[in-house]
Amino acid sequence: MRPISYSRATAVADAVAAVAADPTSDFLAGGTTEVDLLRQNVLLPRRLVDINDLPLTQIEDRPDGGVYIGALARMSEVAAAPAVRERYPMVAQALELGASAQLRHMASMGGNMMQRVRCGYFRDATSPCNKRDPGSGCSALDGFNRGHAVLGVSDHCIATHPSDVAVPLVALDARIHTEGPRGRRVYPIDDFFLLPGNTPHLEHPLEHGELVVGIEVPGLPAARTSLYTKVRDRESYEFALASVAATVTVENGVIGEVRLALGGVATKPWRARRAEEVLRGAPARTETFARAAREELAAARTVPLNAFKAELAQRTVVRVLETLTPPESPS
Ligand SMILES: Cc1cc2nc3c(=O)[nH]c(=O)nc-3n(C[C@H](O)[C@H](O)[C@H](O)COP(=O)(O)OP(=O)(O)OC[C@H]3O[C@@H](n4cnc5c(N)ncnc54)[C@H](O)[C@@H]3O)c2cc1C
Numbered sequence: 134m135r136p137i138s139y140s141r142a143t144a145v146a147d148a149v150a151a152v153a154a155d156p157t158s159d160f161l162a163g164g165t166t167e168v169d170l171l172r173q174n175v176l177l178p179r180r181l182v183d184i185n186d187l188p189l190t191q192i193e194d195r196p197d198g199g200v201y202i203g204a205l206a207r208m209s210e211v212a213a214a215p216a217v218r219e220r221y222p223m224v225a226q227a228l229e230l231g232a233s234a235q236l237r238h239m240a241s242m243g244g245n246m247m248q249r250v251r252c253g254y255f256r257d258a259t260s261p262c263n264k265r266d267p268g269s270g271c272s273a274l275d276g277f278n279r280g281h282a283v284l285g286v287s288d289h290c291i292a293t294h295p296s297d298v299a300v301p302l303v304a305l306d307a308r309i310h311t312e313g314p315r316g317r318r319v320y321p322i323d324d325f326f327l328l329p330g331n332t333p334h335l336e337h338p339l340e341h342g343e344l345v346v347g348i349e350v351p352g353l354p355a356a357r358t359s360l361y362t363k364v365r366d367r368e369s370y371e372f373a374l375a376s377v378a379a380t381v382t383v384e385n386g387v388i389g390e391v392r393l394a395l396g397g398v399a400t401k402p403w404r405a406r407r408a409e410e411v412l413r414g415a416p417a418r419t420e421t422f423a424r425a426a427r428e429e430l431a432a433a434r435t436v437p438l439n440a441f442k443a444e445l446a447q448r449t450v451v452r453v454l455e456t457l458t459p460p461e462s463p464s
């Protein structure tokens with residue numbers, strides 16, 4: 134048995150100071166990742182600092198028409214918030230397609246950004262895994278890798294990033310606010326998730342004790358028409374094999390503003406910038422969508438069991454863009 138000390142913080146500064154002072158300590162929010170991994174001996178904290186009493190549950194309007202979401206707002210609260218549902222349907226959809234109702238009531242938005250990969254070898258403390266034990270090797274490369282990533286992979290790790298809601302947040306250029314031992318910081322969300330490269334154990338640019346305090350979602354009128362689609366092995370309680378978040382405007386048959394991001398296929402929530410370039414200013418029709426998807430997935434690096442994902446992601450992109458841009462009816 135491993136003894137773990139437990140305390141509850143009531144002020145952000147106290148939580149940061151407590152974790153920063155002890156390299157063997159972790160924050161505890163909803164516990165839906167932390168407690169699982171602790172039970173499996175994957176995480177071995179000696180101290181847990183419970184942050185659930187911190188005043189970080191707000192879902193507030195911002196002057197630019199955006200929304201600020203506190204790190205302790207629960208996934209279910211954010212999915213139900215009228216501001217989120219009206220301004221960013223794809224965010225509400227991604228939340229509702231994640232986990233289960235019970236988990237969504239417990240799980241916090243900050244914890245969702247910090248959740249760990251679902252790779253079976255990472256979660257089996259006896260298997261070699263560079264992410265859990267740097268330098269030990271990657272069991273997934275020659276193992277059961279059907280759910281693993283095809284974009285952003287390295288020779289050291291191919292684990293898929295598991296979050297659904299991070300995908301539309303990447304498309305929206307959200308910003309992650311933190312409070313750490315060296316004060317407040319704001320990260321563009323794309324910089325908040327690191328590619329594995331040769332340091333897969335580093336997933337975020339945060340220092341130990343740095344607390345996510347909120348997520349700023351900028352105003353984007355186009356996002357009122359947006360869509361998140363998740364393809365998975367079963368219709369609920371399952372992670373994505375491929376997912377797509379998109380918003381797109383069309384005028385006179387030509388694409389204007391477009392934001393596109395992919396989940397389930399990459400080592401971080403994936404902004405599809407190549408595809409966006411192809412789409413912007415091009416005719417809004419299936420051939421354009423297919424070309425954009427093809428160019429984005431051209432960089433895919435597959436292993437035998439997950440080769441289907443490159444095709445699946447392309448088809449999902451096309452389906453989402455077709456749904457968002459129905460052919461104009463003749464006047
Ligand atoms: C069975 C199951 C199915 C799931 N399915 C999905 C799914 O389909 N889609 C999906 O997106 N997610 C899914 N999840 C993941 C779930 O969304 C996350 O576990 C949850 O969002 C984590 O939030 P939490 O508050 O419980 O975090 P915790 O478990 O408390 O913490 C998670 C990690 O983040 C750290 N942490 C927590 N809060 C902060 C903070 N504010 N600042 C810095 N560090 C922090 C903790 O120290 C810990 O390391 C699933 C989880 C389970 C168990």
Ligand code: SF4
Nearest residue numbers: 252262271290291292
């Ligand atoms: S894919 Fe990443 S998380 Fe999975 S075994 Fe390899 S190094 Fe570990």
